[in-house]
Amino acid sequence: MPVMFLMATMxxxxxxxxxxxxxxxxxxxALSKVGLGLTAAGFxxxxxALATRMMEAGHAPFTSFDEAMSxxxxxxxxxxxxxxxxxxxHVLGSFILPLALLSxxxxxxxxxxxxxxxxxxxxxxxxxxxxMLGTVGFAVAFVAGIMYLIQDGLLKSKRFNVLYAKLPALDxxxxxxxxxxxxxxxxxxxxIITGAISAEFARGSYLSWxxxxxxxxxTWVFYFVVLVGRITVGWRAxxxxxxxxxxxxxxxxxxxxxxxxxxxxxx
Amino acid sequence: xxxxxVGLSHKTAPVEVREKLAVPESRLGEALCRLCAYPxxxxxxxxxxxxxxxxxxxxxxxxxxxxxxxxxxxxxHLSLSSEQLTPHLYWYTGDHAIGHLFRVAAxxxxxxxxxxxxxxxxxxxxxxxxxxxxxxxxxNKLVKKAISVAKRVRTETRIAExxxxxxxxxxxxxxxxFSDLSEKTVLLVGAGEMAKLAARHLIRNGVRRVLITTRDSxxxxxxxxxxxxxxxxFDEFHRELAEADIVLCSTGASHYLIRSEDVQRAxxxxxNRPIFLIDISVPRNIDPVVKDIDNAFLFDIDDLEMxxxxxxxxxxREAGRAEQLIEQEVDVILHWLKSLEVTPTILALRxxxxxxKQVELEKSLGRLGHLSPEERGVVEGLATAIVNKLLHGxxxxxxxxxxxxxxxxxxxxxxxxxxxxxASAAERVTDPGRSIGPVPVPGCADTEHESPRQDQGKES
Numbered sequence: 156m157p158v159m160f161l162m163a164t165m166x167x168x169x170x171x172x173x174x175x176x177x178x179x180x181x182x183x184x185a186l187s188k189v190g191l192g193l194t195a196a197g198f199x200x201x202x203x204a205l206a207t208r209m210m211e212a213g214h215a216p217f218t219s220f221d222e223a224m225s226x227x228x229x230x231x232x233x234x235x236x237x238x239x240x241x242x243x244x245h246v247l248g249s250f251i252l253p254l255a256l257l258s259x260x261x262x263x264x265x266x267x268x269x270x271x272x273x274x275x276x277x278x279x280x281x282x283x284x285x286x287m288l289g290t291v292g293f294a295v296a297f298v299a300g301i302m303y304l305i306q307d308g309l310l311k312s313k314r315f316n317v318l319y320a321k322l323p324a325l326d327x328x329x330x331x332x333x334x335x336x337x338x339x340x341x342x343x344x345x346x347i348i349t350g351a352i353s354a355e356f357a358r359g360s361y362l363s364w365x366x367x368x369x370x371x372x373x374t375w376v377f378y379f380v381v382l383v384g385r386i387t388v389g390w391r392a393x394x395x396x397x398x399x400x401x402x403x404x405x406x407x408x409x410x411x412x413x414x415x416x417x418x419x420x421x422x
Numbered sequence: 423x424x425x426x427x428v429g430l431s432h433k434t435a436p437v438e439v440r441e442k443l444a445v446p447e448s449r450l451g452e453a454l455c456r457l458c459a460y461p462x463x464x465x466x467x468x469x470x471x472x473x474x475x476x477x478x479x480x481x482x483x484x485x486x487x488x489x490x491x492x493x494x495x496x497x498x499h500l501s502l503s504s505e506q507l508t509p510h511l512y513w514y515t516g517d518h519a520i521g522h523l524f525r526v527a528a529x530x531x532x533x534x535x536x537x538x539x540x541x542x543x544x545x546x547x548x549x550x551x552x553x554x555x556x557x558x559x560x561x562n563k564l565v566k567k568a569i570s571v572a573k574r575v576r577t578e579t580r581i582a583e584x585x586x587x588x589x590x591x592x593x594x595x596x597x598x599x600f601s602d603l604s605e606k607t608v609l610l611v612g613a614g615e616m617a618k619l620a621a622r623h624l625i626r627n628g629v630r631r632v633l634i635t636t637r638d639s640x641x642x643x644x645x646x647x648x649x650x651x652x653x654x655x656f657d658e659f660h661r662e663l664a665e666a667d668i669v670l671c672s673t674g675a676s677h678y679l680i681r682s683e684d685v686q687r688a689x690x691x692x693x694n695r696p697i698f699l700i701d702i703s704v705p706r707n708i709d710p711v712v713k714d715i716d717n718a719f720l721f722d723i724d725d726l727e728m729x730x731x732x733x734x735x736x737x738x739r740e741a742g743r744a745e746q747l748i749e750q751e752v753d754v755i756l757h758w759l760k761s762l763e764v765t766p767t768i769l770a771l772r773x774x775x776x777x778x779k780q781v782e783l784e785k786s787l788g789r790l791g792h793l794s795p796e797e798r799g800v801v802e803g804l805a806t807a808i809v810n811k812l813l814h815g816x817x818x819x820x821x822x823x824x825x826x827x828x829x830x831x832x833x834x835x836x837x838x839x840x841x842x843x844x845a846s847a848a849e850r851v852t853d854p855g856r857s858i859g860p861v862p863v864p865g866c867a868d869t870e871h872e873s874p875r876q877d878q879g880k881e882s
């Protein structure tokens with residue numbers, strides 16, 4: 156059952172992504188409406204996949220890495236639908252949906268057999284859920300950053316094309332960037348704390364400096380600096396956009412660290 | 423009975439002719455009464471704006487109507503002879519006339535395609551005609567339709583969406599940098615006409631705080647009163663630069679008033695919040711290298727003009743879509759007009775009576791059982807006699823009134839009384855080869871009510 160729903164979700168997101176990418180280039184509001192409809196349908200199907208998986212497993216389905224990635228994709232689309240509903244920024248879908256599709260595909264491509272987390276604690280899913288929700292915040296900030304740089308570039312070079320017409324105002328994107336980090340950062344903090352606690356139970360040490368933990372800490376420090384920099388010395392606008400794009404690269408390295416750790420013998 | 427339009431516009435007549443034909447609003451009613459007094463003219467509307475003078479009329483005979491309206495136009499403006507007038511006039515009838523009215527209302531025929539004022543002017547002209555009972559069933563319906571067509575064009579195409587004047591372009595750009603203008607501050611440097619216009623548009627779009635500085639402190643105080651703003655001494659305005667989210671610069675100075683380091687300092691003080699600078703002075707007052715500063719967005723007059731030209735092209739593209747829409751709507755009106763003709767109405771009325779008679783006869787004859795052919799003949803004769811006697815009066819009146827002034831009113835009434843609806847689809851005449859009037863000439867360099875050239879910053 157869950158596999159069927161997941162396949163349906165991927166199919167819907169794939170077509171939705173195609174529509175949203177076409178929307179970037181064409182002057183047609185209909186494209187975004189279809190894209191949005193497909194996204195909503197995919198989201199429902201994804202929700203069904205998660206729910207059925209949960210009933211099968213008897214616990215929250217975030218114990219393996221592919222499940223975590225699937226949850227990440229789900230939460231990302233949820234946030235997108237929320238922002239879309241409130242602000243009607245259709246073009247956001249052109250950036251977020253490909254990302255959601257990508258994480259779903261990578262989840263599907265990963266070998267299922269890898270037990271990335273030893274379910275020593277029944278509550279280990281809390282760590283995964285919090286970290287992933289934090290990551291969703293950074294992903295939205297990343298997308299806002301990219302959109303900011305594009306719009307900034309178009310305004311600077313005075314290229315008033317279709318994309319310029321569709322992208323929202325610069326200060327909206329900067330605010331979206333800031334709020335996403337403000338939301339993501341405390342969630343990641345809690346994610347790291349709960350992760351350290353479960354590591355203590357699993358391996359007897361809070362911190363073993365494996366690639367996952369190292370990159371998670373680096374990422375955490377980085378976003379902390381970004382946040383403080385914004386408040387104290389005005390790292391906003393273009394600089395904030397660059398920083399959040401770099402920060403998200405750190406997040407991806409953490410993910411790679413998780414996969415690597417999964418393959419390596421646990422210390 | 424035909425619809426005609428006779429008139430001239432910015433496309434056919436220079437301003438020297440147009441200004442002579444313009445009828446002031448106070449004299450519009452009197453002119454309309456005179457128009458309707460001409461024989462053969464049943465209904466009339468006079469549309470007089472600075473860019474056009476047109477008479478829409480319902481007439482008995484097209485050629486005679488053209489002549490009468492032309493006579494009327496020449497009479498209204500004694501300084502113009504009919505010969506002087508003729509080369510500038512256009513004449514349309516039928517679907518061409520209807521299409522023309524729709525195109526005018528939808529602002530496809532305007533100097534600035536898509537500008538909104540013409541619709542208001544048409545509504546005013548209609549009000550006057552209504553008040554003086556110059557318009558009747560046909561023109562009333564036509565103008566109402568024209569207004570709704572104009573609204574449809576407005577909502578279904580992007581014809582009026584984009585800015586086509588410098589001041590609008592400035593607002594449009596501001597909205598791509600700031601999502602909410604209501605909490606933003608504008609600094610107006612200099613008092614060029616165009617800058618004032620742009621400031622007014624920004625205020626209309628939500629800006630609440632305006633700082634004003636001019637070399638001559640009196641005019642700053644004066645302007646501050648007008649815009650409900652705060653005057654700033656000219657030699658201190660650099661200090662206020664960091665306060666301003668939008669800087670509108672338009673002075674007569676021959677050197678750069680705002681230099682790169684001023685903007686750099688302002689951006690630093692603003693903690694990298696974007697600052698939007700518009701320089702509409704010629705020669706320029708803001709150092710062009712400012713455009714390379716991060717989070718500072720500088721646009722000069724050429725940038726804005728380029729933006730406007732781009733938008734004009736877009737409007738022209740959208741005009742094509744609007745034309746299609748208008749073509750559909752003209753068909754709808756032609757369909758309705760057809761239903762107002764007397765002959766089809768009489769036929770429809772007869773058919774309707776015949777239908778009712780047959781249905782009722784069948785019912786009654788069925789109930790009466792076996793009647794002899796003779797008896798059947800008597801019953802049928804009775805029904806026919808009642809129907810014919812009842813209809814006779816109405817038909818005679820309809821035929822008699824068909825050519826009178828209120829003819830279409832009678833037809834419309836008959837259709838409603840007998841529930842005949844519009845002319846049935848079968849009666850509809852379609853002519854695929856039909857075109858509707860002239861296509862608007864794209865690329866009017868000038869503009870109707872908002873001219874980018876004229877509102878350019880002159881001297882402060």
